[in-house]
Amino acid sequence: MxxxxxxxxxxxxxxxxxxxxxxxxxxxxxxxxxxxxxxxGELSSRGTVDERRIEAQNAADLLNVSIRENAELPDGGVDNTPEQRLKVIPFIRKLKPKILLIHRASDRHPDHRAAAELCRDANFFAGVSSIKTDSDPHRADQVYNYNPYSDDETPPQLVMDISPHFEQKMQALVAYHSQLHNPHYEGPKTLISSPEFWDGISKRSAYWGNRIKADYGEPLYCEGPIGITSFTELGKR
Ligand SMILES: [Zn+2]
Structure with missing residues (x-):
């Protein structure tokens, strides 16, 4: 696969x-x-690891992804170390993606910041043949960064028009019964389980969509320069 x-x-x-x-x-x-x-996600104040595994798989089905895997790194201890890179490299080599979507290095959550560096460097070393794993070397050509909460003040380089798929995305998020706003779930209050956060998902998506004359959008960041042969897609602003 x-x-x-x-x-x-x-x-x-x-x-x-x-x-x-x-x-x-x-x-x-x-x-x-x-x-x-x-x-x-074992550090979460809401939901067990088993609950979260089921939620993630249900969401994956709604997002039409072919595979969802887990590297089982320590929650709260994600770090860009050789040991953790060696846990990520096998997935990149096995799945052979051409495009990687990874966290941004500026994010309030320490695991998100560390994940950005870890994944960028794991992708680099996944292409280095002297590092031996079960699969052949492979490096994704394109890497884009995202912010899970889309609340970054930095203007993104790209906004993906997701208007036709916005409702389906929200359905996938509903699958996270224990994590996101759910009046029927008893648990400690967290930032992302608040009704305000749930409400903000569509508001921020509408904001980014509006910036590209679409109903809903997701901001993406990348390191330039980006080579082009036409202005066709770039003209949408
Ligand atoms: Zn997170």
Whole structure:
């Protein structure tokens, strides 16, 4: 099993929040997509590891991804070390994505910041043949960054128009019964389980969509320069 696009998140639900619509948009265009969660979210104040595994798989089904894997790194201890890179490299080599969607290095959550560096460097070393694993070397050509909460003040370089898939993305997020706003779930209050956060998902998506004259969008960041042969797609602003 290989994929065209691999989205990597520190915790189950990060990918879904940040690029769930992008994955749906790409799947609709025929791309084979996959998700790698780095941790099982065992540090969360809401939901058990087993609950979160089921929620993540249900969400993956709704996002039309072909595969969702977990690297089982320590929640709260994601770090860009040789040991942790060696846990991520085998997934990149096995799944052979051409495109990686990873966290941004500026993010309030320490695991998200560390995941950005870890995944960028794991992708680099996945292409280095002297590092031996079960699979052949492979490096994704394109790497884009996302912020799970889309609340970054930095203007993104790209906004993916996810208008046709917004409702489906929200359905996938509903699968996270224990994590996101759910009046029927008893548990400690957290930032992302508040009704305000739930409400903000659609408001921020509408804001980014509005910036590109679409109904809903997801901001993406990348390091330039980007080579082009036409202005066709770039003209949409
Ligand atoms: Zn997270």
């Amino acid at each position: 290989t994929v065209d696009v691999l989205a990597i998140g520190a915790h189950p639900d990060d990918v879904d929040l940040g690029v769930g619509g992008t994955l749906l948009q790409l799947a609709a265009q025929g791309y084979k997509t996959g998700i790698l969660d780095l941790t099982q």
